[in-house]
Every structure is written in structure tokens, then in C-alpha cells.
Amino acid sequence: MDYCTGVSASTLERLGNHKYISLETFKKSGEGVRTPVWFVLHDHAMYLYTEANSWKVKRIRNNPRVRVAPCTVRGRVTGPWSDGTASIVEGDERRVADRLLDRKYFLKVVFNWLSRMNRHERVMIRIQPA
Numbered sequence: 001m002d003y004c005t006g007v008s009a010s011t012l013e014r015l016g017n018h019k020y021i022s023l024e025t026f027k028k029s030g031e032g033v034r035t036p037v038w039f040v041l042h043d044h045a046m047y048l049y050t051e052a053n054s055w056k057v058k059r060i061r062n063n064p065r066v067r068v069a070p071c072t073v074r075g076r077v078t079g080p081w082s083d084g085t086a087s088i089v090e091g092d093e094r095r096v097a098d099r100l101l102d103r104k105y106f107l108k109v110v111f112n113w114l115s116r117m118n119r120h121e122r123v124m125i126r127i128q129p130a
Contacts (some may be wrong), residue, residue, distance in 0.1 A: 004053070008079050014070075014079070015041070015046070015068070015070055015082075016041045018070040018078075018079075019038070019073075020036045020038065020039075020070070020071050020072065020073055020075075020106075021036070021037060021038065021039050021046070021048075021068045021069065021070060021071060022034045022035070022036055022037075022068065022069045022070075022071035022075055022077050023035050023037050023048065023056065023066060023067075023068055023127075024066060024067040024068070024069075024081070024083075025038075025055075025056045025059040025060055025063070025066055025086070025087070026059060026063050026065060026066075027059060028062060033055070033056070033059065034075060034077075035056055035075070036071050036072070036074065036075040037050065037071060038101060038104070038105050039068075039101075040097060040100040040101045040104050042096065042097055042100055044128075045126050045127060045128050046068065046084070046125055046126070046127040046128075047089075047097035047100070047101065047124055047125065047127075048101075048124075048125050049097075049098065049101060049122050049123065049124050049125065050122065050123060050125065050129070051121070051122060051123075052121035052122060052123045054120070057088070057123055058127070060086045060087075060088070060125065061088075064085045064086050064087060065083070065084075065085065065086075065095070066083075066084050066085070066086045066127060067081045067082065067083055067084070068082050068084055068127060069081045069082065073129075083129075083130035084127040084128060084129060084130050085127070085128050085130050086125050086126065086127050086128070087126050087128075088123050088124070088125060088126075089125070089126045090124075093095070093124075093126070094124040097124050097126070098124060108121070
């Protein structure tokens with residue numbers, strides 16, 4: 001059984017030193033699906049971005065419950081899981097989180113350009129304590 005806590009301020013601080021988190025979203029059946037993602041911390045929340053039509057976005061729209069844990073680039077979990085609630089954000093909040101992600105991950109700037117060229121829509125996801 002996985003050890004799990006809520007996404008508290010101390011959990012956010014601890015995760016802030018990592019480059020990747022494993023984001024676990026849940027299917028309608030309750031089965032969890034884990035994905036390693038880039039993230040940034042801002043204003044007591046965690047932000048990440050992904051393709052708008054991805055399965056993780058569809059799962060979050062059906063069930064906002066998520067879990068996060070530090071992980072390697074390949075998704076091997078390296079620390080305890082924390083519960084959270086995910087939502088899609090827009091407007092100024094999205095722009096601020098996007099700029100922060102650009103600063104933390106140079107390759108994201110390249111992916112932004114490629115997404116625009118391929119006309120892929122992206123969404124920003126905010127994760128808050130459960």
C-alpha cells in the first residue's frame with residue numbers, strides 16, 4: 001500500500017526541489033493512471049501543462065481527485081504520494097504559471113513553439129491540497 005498524505009505547504013516545499021512529479025489521475029473505474037510531468041509551485045499550488053485533448057485532462061474533468069509524488073523522468077516514484085484536487089485554469093493565472101514553467105524548463109520553450117506550429121492546444125492544470 002502506498003503511503004499518502006494531503007498536499008500541504010511542507011509537501012509543496014519538498015516537491016519544489018524535484019524536476020518531475022508522477023501525476024496519478026483516476027479512470028471512471030477507479031483505476032489510477034500515472035504520468036511523469038514537469039511542474040512548478042506558485043501561490044500554495046502546483047501547476048503543470050499538457051495537451052488539451054489528453055486522457056489525463058479527460059480524467060480530471062470526470063474526477064478532480066489526483067495524487068502526486070516525486071519521480072524520475074521515466075516515472076519511477078522516489079517519495080511519498082500526496083492527495084490533491086486538480087482543476088483547469090485560464091486567464092492571468094494560466095499566463096503566470098506558464099511563464100514560471102518556461103523559466104524552470106528550457107525545453108518547454110521549444111515544445112511551446114512546436115505546439116504552435118502543429119496547432120496543438122495546451123491547458124494548464126492547478127493542483128491544490130485535497
